[in-house]
Amino acid sequence: MKINVIGGGAIGLLTAAKLGRIHDVRLLARTREQSEEIAVKGLHIGDEVIVVETLPSTDWRALGQADVWIVCVKQYDLPPIWEKLKLHAKAAVVFLQNGMNHTDFLQEEDFDYPIIVGSVEHGAIRIDSHTVEHTGEAAIRLADLTGNYAEVLVNQLHKPDFPILFEQDWRLMLGTKLIANAVINPLTAIYQVKNGELLEHSAFEKIAEVLCKEAADALGLEEEQQWANVRRIIYATKANLSSMHRDIQAGRLTEIESISGYVRNHAKQAVPYTDFVYYSILGLTKQQERTNQ
Template sequence: MGVECALKVVIVGAGAIGLLIGSYLSEQKHEITYITRTHEQAVTLCTKGITRIQPDGETVHTKVFASTEFNQAPTDALWIIAVKYHHLSSIEPHLKSLPESTALLFTQNGLAHLQWVNQFNNHPVYIATIEHGAMKEDSSIVVHKGIGVTKIAPYIKKTNHLDFTLFESPLFHIELAEDAYGIVLRKAILNACINPITAVLQITNGELLTNSHAYFLMKTIFYEIESVFAEISQLLTFEEVKALCIKTAKNNSSMLQDRLNHRTTEIEPIVGALLQMAATRDRDLPVLRTLYHLVLAIDEIGQSHD
């Protein structure tokens, strides 16, 4: 990609997914600015840049700018909001101060953020789902552990659509979609089938296929969800759930990474939201609900030990 195609991109949040996205986009010569939570990470990113460790072990180094101050970032840019759902409220005032012309791309897991982003209906708003496996090794090193696809759809439609194919690269595939709800529901169900089991059992994604009892749970959850959400038959099959486990076999799910790092999991926006949606249809998801409470119990234990 030539420099003439370069875009200004602001990435709010420098966790595993934020670093992975910024690394690929910076490699393509886009101008990347990070908004980080800590001053220490901002300094590290400014001085060291990002190191991406590819699935084959090769390393790629890219340069970026980073700051903790929102007013240090350009507003004539695409803003990628890569913080977790439970951190959205803390950045809300800063996002509301942006000009209405600033395009926003949200990457959160689960379904809960869809309603939250409605407050930005005067902006061009897009939704993305990320199916890559990624792990943050330290504040400037990200390991790309499983190659997937990034799906992007307009959520609040404006006449001037951004050309997200400019972000395409051999290991960072972009798939454009029209139905934001559809791609988010698909990803939420993928997460619901994989993440809670791996978090409770502390196993890799690949072990969901090799452990017979874990596999039984995953399969049961998928068909339990399918019985309530008939629309997913057009979006996702159980074979695709298995395929994602194969692609990310050595990866710890994001929910397991949260547990191992003593962070609050995303069980509410992913599984809690699905349970609430099922309740609006006068249905329940009993196996998934059991895992939901197990993960909440793990979260509560972790909070009590902090």
Template sequence: MEIGIIGGGATGMLLAHYLGDNHQVTLYVRRKEQAASIESKGIQLAVTNITTIIHVRQIDEGIRNHAILFVCVKQNHLDHLTPVLNKIADSTTVIFLQNGMAHIEKAKELSANVMVGVIEHGALKVSDHTVRHSGKGIIRVAYLTGSVDSISLVERLNQENFPFVLEPDYYPMLAKKLVINAVINPLTALFEIRNGQLLDNPFLTQLARQLCREACQVLHLDEIEEWTNVMQIARATAGNYSSMYKDITNGRTTEIDAITGYLLKNSTEQISGHALLLQAIKAKQYEKRKEGEDE
């Protein structure tokens, strides 16, 4: 299949590397420096040094027609992509892979076939052409709008070493991932710790449990089941730093509005833990930017 991938971050590069073995892949990136690096060196998987040669273009050059188009940019970059996505052919299946759920309404407005998904792999961008696969998992996808044959599409994407799973309903899939992100990401970013340390410190564990409880109230999920999931992910990724931690460390805009902000926007009751955390992350991000300006 002809597959397009928008986003030259860790997720986009990981997808391009694995899917590039069996499909004709084009990776769309923002910076010409990254485009030149991948064009000359391919995408390299760190540690193994396995290289996959793919096509690469800058987003500004325009998006070609593909059977599938993965959107792997963060929530805060989606608004800039809207004019591009509105031009996508109706025959294309667009698969959104974002944290949070703020993108759902935007995705429904597209005339193309649309699916949404969550990626359970761990990935770290090492350089403009190198990605580290830090934890193997599954990519789960579900139908959102359009007339796509979801079963056939997922079967063609699925690989033994890079599995795809079709979920029957997008809401629980995204909501369960949102709980995990809303608990682990902000707390690890605020306290500057690795994921596993949330379970090593009883006070942080108590905070995490409160955030899980509040999120489940908003999303109508079972608190005990989702707390088990949060603990499992924290243990499985114990040595990793969350994406929000890395965003703040590197002076990038976080996805706090798409994650915690979504919960606050859709809550009918007061969720004080998330309300405080939203302001705390924004304050930390503000101070980090001031430090950069003062240097």
């Protein structure tokens, strides 16, 4: 297949590298410097070096058409990317983002091609512009937002060493991941702890459970099942630093708007714990910006 991958972050590099072993992959990187470095050195993942065609984000027209587009940018970078995609894409588009804000505006649009949303369960850290560390092997799950193409695509892309799985219910799929993110990401960033410490201290665990309840209620999902899933993920990733924790440490923007912000926007009743972590992360981000100036 011809696949255009948009985004040179950890998930974009991981996706381009894994799919590039078999398929014809073109990667749209953020900068010309990144695209040139990948062109010279290839994509590095573990001991593997995968060669993929790479272009900077200014060269949309040079990408050409593909059988599928896979968008791996952060939520806050998505709106301008989507405006360009509407002009260029003529085939299925897959969105691999944390949070769910994109589902709101995508459902308001009209397309001639399928829109697929995905949930990435892998752990990945970008080491440099051409190297990604695969910190946790899991799966990518895909579901149809519009159209009826996700299962066909899964059958074309799935490989045992890079599983891509089909899900019937996009709301349940994305909602389940969002609830875990709404609990783990802000709390670990605020308390500056690894994921596992949220269950090692009764006070942290109590706050985590209430955050889970608020998010589950807002999304209309069953609280007990979601709390069991959150606990499972915390145990499975207990030694990890969450992406939001790393973002705060590095002085980067976080995805709090598309995670806790989505819960706040869709809640039918007060969500005081979610409000607290939402505004806390906004405050920490501003504080870190001043520190880095």
